[in-house]
Amino acid sequence: MTYRSRGRSIFEVIVAVCFVGFLVGFITVLCIGNYFRAKRAQERQRQRRLSKLAQQNNNQGRSPSQGGYGDHSVAGDTTVTGYEAPRIPSSVRNGVSA
Secondary structure (H helix, E strand, C coil): CCCHHHCCCHHHHHHHHHHHHHHHHHHHHHHHHHHHHHHHHHHHHHHHHHHHHHHHHHHCCCCHHHCCCCCCCCCCCCCCCCCCCCCCCCCCCCCCCC
16 A cells, blocks of 8 residues: 555645654754753852862861761761752642642
C-alpha cells in the first residue's frame, strides 16, 4: 500500500514530512535548552552551597570541646546545619495551625 493508493498527493506528503520534522526539531531544541538551563542552575546552586558552607566554617567554626564534630564526620549523621524553614504568611495557612 503506497501513499498514492490512499489518494495523497506528493504535495500533501511533503507538507506532512515538513510538519513532523518541525515538531521533532522544536521538541529537540526545547529539551536541549532545558538540559543546559538545569545544568547552569545546578552549578549556581553548588556555588551557593559551597560559599555558604565556607562562610559558616569561617564565622561559626566550632571546636570539638564546644560540642561540634570538628573535621570528621559521624556515620549516619543526616542533620542539615543552617536550614531555616520558610515563613508562611498567616493568610496562606487557611486556618491550619501547627
